[in-house]
Amino acid sequence: MHKSVQDIIKMKKDGKKISVITSYDYTLGSLCDKAGIDILLVGDSAGMVMLGYENTIPVTMDQMCMFTEAVSRARQNSLLVADLPFMSYQVNIDDAIKNSGRLIKAGADAVKLEGGASMAETISAIVDVGIPVMGHIGLQPQTTILSQGYKVQGKTKDTALKLIDDAKELEEAGVFSIALEMVSHEVAEIISETIRVPTIGIGSGMGCNGQVLVIQDILGMYDKIKPKFAKRYLNLSNDIVNALENYKNEVESGTFPSPDNWFSMEENELEKLREEIGR
Numbered sequence: 340m341h342k343s344v345q346d347i348i349k350m351k352k353d354g355k356k357i358s359v360i361t362s363y364d365y366t367l368g369s370l371c372d373k374a375g376i377d378i379l380l381v382g383d384s385a386g387m388v389m390l391g392y393e394n395t396i397p398v399t400m401d402q403m404c405m406f407t408e409a410v411s412r413a414r415q416n417s418l419l420v421a422d423l424p425f426m427s428y429q430v431n432i433d434d435a436i437k438n439s440g441r442l443i444k445a446g447a448d449a450v451k452l453e454g455g456a457s458m459a460e461t462i463s464a465i466v467d468v469g470i471p472v473m474g475h476i477g478l479q480p481q482t483t484i485l486s487q488g489y490k491v492q493g494k495t496k497d498t499a500l501k502l503i504d505d506a507k508e509l510e511e512a513g514v515f516s517i518a519l520e521m522v523s524h525e526v527a528e529i530i531s532e533t534i535r536v537p538t539i540g541i542g543s544g545m546g547c548n549g550q551v552l553v554i555q556d557i558l559g560m561y562d563k564i565k566p567k568f569a570k571r572y573l574n575l576s577n578d579i580v581n582a583l584e585n586y587k588n589e590v591e592s593g594t595f596p597s598p599d600n601w602f603s604m605e606e607n608e609l610e611k612l613r614e615e616i617g618r
Contacts (some may be wrong), residue, residue, distance in 0.1 A: 342418040344449060344471045344515045350377070350548070351537040357549025358517075359539050360557070363406045367554050368413035376417050378539075379553060380451065381407045383422040383481070384507040387563070388555050395480045400438055404445040413444020420473050421447035425468025425481040432464045439470045452519065453479040453611075455505025459512040460461050466513035474509035477543065486591060489566075493526035506530045506538075508550050518551065519543040521568070522582040545555055 345577035350357050358375075361382040371379055385406050386398035407421040423444040428435035439450045448470035452458060461473050463512045477492040502522060509517055514539040519527045524544025531538040531546050533585040540547030552569055555561035558573035604612070 341414060341419055341448075344418065347377065347418055347537060348515055351535075352442065357537055357539060359549055359551035361551060361553040362410055365409045365413045368410040371554060372414045372417045378551075379410055379414055379417045379419050381419070381421040381447065382451075382553070383424045384468070384553060386424075388553060388561050392486060396425050396514045400424060400427050400441060404441055407442055407445040407447050408570065418449070419447050420449045420451050421445070423450050423452045428458075428461060429454075432461050432587050435461045436468055437463055438470075439465045441467075443470055449473055451475055451514065453481050455501070456508040459508045462509060462512040462514060471515050472518040473539075473570050474506075474512075474514040475520065476505045476509070476517060477520040477527075477541075478519070489521070491521050491523055493523045497559075499523070499526045499529075503530055503533060506534050510536055516549075519547060519585075611614075 347357060354359075357377050359378040359380055360371045360376045361380045361384060362371050363381060368379055379395070381403065383395040383403060383404070386392040386395050389406070390402070391396070402574045403421060403424050407419070410418055412496075423435070423438055425444065427438040435452075443488055448564045450465065451473040452462070453475040454461075455476050458474075460499025462474065465472050479491065481542075483490075502519075506519075515528075515538060516539055517534070518539045518541060519530060520541040520543065522530075522543040524546060525599040527538065527540055527543035531548055537548040539549040539551050541551050553561070556566070556569035557572050559571045559576050560579070562576055569596050586595065
C-alpha cells in the first residue's frame with residue numbers, strides 16, 4: 340500500500356523530514372520508489388528536462404497525463420503528486436476541477452498548482468470534490484519568470500509578509516502541503532513554523548519540513564540549467580557520454596557485437612542449410 344496524504348501530514352507532526360523527487364518516466368520513477376522516496380512529483384519541468392522546452396509554459400495537459408501515467412505504473416510505495424500545467428487551472432474553477440480529475444485518472448494521488456491567496460478559491464473547490472492539493476508559492480515558474488525572472492523571493496519585509504499570508508490562505512483553503520520555491524531560508528522557516536501542513540523546500544533552506552529535487556539534477560544528467568539549490572550526487576552525463584563513445588568505437592572497429600551478443604544455429608542445421616543453398 341502506497342503512502343497517503345495523511346501519512347505525509349503525520350510526518351510533520353512526528354518531526355520526520357519528507358523526501359520528494361521530481362520524476363517523469365517509468366524507469367527512473369521505479370528506482371525512486373524502490374529507494375523509499377516519500378513523494379514522487381510529476382512536475383511540469385518535464386517540458387524542459389524531457390521535451391527540451393525553454394521553460395514550463397508550453398507544457399500541455401495531454402503531456403502531463405502521459406508523464407503521470409508512466410510514473411504511476413512505476414510506483415509501489417510513494418505518494419504521487421502531479422503538476423497542473425500553465426493555463427489548465429487559471430481560467431476558471433470548472434477547468435481546474437476537470438483537469439485535476441484528469442491527472443487523478445492518470446494515476447496521481449494529488450495535484451499541485453502555483454499561486455498564493457488568489458488561488459485559494461480554486462484550491463478550495465478542487466479539495467471540495469475530494470482531490471488533495473499541494474500548493475506552490477515563492478518563485479512560480481509558470482508566471483514569475485514572465486515578470487521577474489528567476490529571483491529569490493521573500494528578501495524584504497513586505498514580500499516576506501505576503502508569502503506568510505499566502506501560506507496561511509492556502510492552508511485555510513485546504514492544501515495538504517505547500518512547496519516553497521527559492522524563498523529566503525528565514526521566511527521559509529517562519530512559514531514552516533506558522534502553518535500546520537508540511538512545507539517542501541526547493542532552494543528554501545533546511546527549515547522546511549521536506550525537500551524536493553529533480554532526479555536528473557541529482558544524477559547529473561541535465562546540464563542546460565544548474566540551479567544553486569540542486570545538489571549533484573552523481574555526474575552521469577560524463578559516464579553516459581563515455582559509454583556511448585565506447586559503443587561507437589566498438590561498432591566501428593568490429594569488436595561489437597561479439598559471440599556473447601549474438602545467436603547461432605545448431606551446426607547440423609547449418610550444414611543442411613548450406614547444402615540446400617548449394618543446390
